[in-house]
Amino acid sequence: MNKVILMGRLTRDPDVRYTQGDNAMCVARYTIAVDRRVSRNANNNGGENQTADFIGCVAFGRQGEFAEKYLHKGIKIAVEGRIQTGSYTNKDGQRVYTTDVVVENHEFCESRNAAPAGDYSAPEQGGSQQAPDDGFLNIPDSVDDLPFVDK
Numbered sequence: 001m002n003k004v005i006l007m008g009r010l011t012r013d014p015d016v017r018y019t020q021g022d023n024a025m026c027v028a029r030y031t032i033a034v035d036r037r038v039s040r041n042a043n044n045n046g047g048e049n050q051t052a053d054f055i056g057c058v059a060f061g062r063q064g065e066f067a068e069k070y071l072h073k074g075i076k077i078a079v080e081g082r083i084q085t086g087s088y089t090n091k092d093g094q095r096v097y098t099t100d101v102v103v104e105n106h107e108f109c110e111s112r113n114a115a116p117a118g119d120y121s122a123p124e125q126g127g128s129q130q131a132p133d134d135g136f137l138n139i140p141d142s143v144d145d146l147p148f149v150d151k
Contacts, residue, residue, distance in 0.1 A: 002082040004101050006055055007109055008032035009076050014059075016068040026064035029100075030071065031056050032079065057081070059103035067106070076109040 014030040033052040057079055059067045071077065081103045090096050 003080075004083055005078065005080050006032060006034050006101065007076070007078045008034035008052070008055070010071055010073050011054060012073045014067045014071050016064065025061050026059075026068060028059045028064035028067035028071075029056065030059075030067060032077065055101055056099070057101045057103050059106070063103050063106065067103075070108075071106070078107045078109050079103055080105040 009032060011031045011033050014028040016026060016028045018024045018026055031054050033054055036051050036053050038051060079101060081101045084100055084102045086098045086100075088096055088098070
């Protein structure tokens with residue numbers, strides 16, 4: 001079984017591209033910083049240190065479109081997916097090996113008020129509306145293609 005569940009913060013805005021051809025598909029790549037606890041024995045003063053692993057993620061299709069619209073640097077998300085490895089030859093002729101998490105699902109892990117400073121709201125559709133201070137993202141009524149809404 002190849003199943004991965006991670007929780008972390010985006011290190012930068014997703015890099016979004018679309019494939020060529022008649023059936024263009026969204027491909028969003030981003031990196032999340034995932035806390036890693038270090039054993040108390042590894043620290044000289046007996047305390048617990050934290051460090052982070054930086055995990056590359058790639059989301060295709062509707063998940064990629066969701067990432068493009070709603071994910072931004074600093075936001076805390078949970079990612080569910082699978083590990084995929086690959087390799088390619090770079091322009092210098094060297095073999096480069098890759099490991100990514102192919103995103104099957106991602107979710108917000110905190111309210112907008114708990115997020116670090118920054119604007120993580122959905123883009124507004126004309127006019128300036130004031131978002132309610134209820135801890136939820138303001139998603140405009142014109143958005144009808146959310147990946148988690150069944151019709």
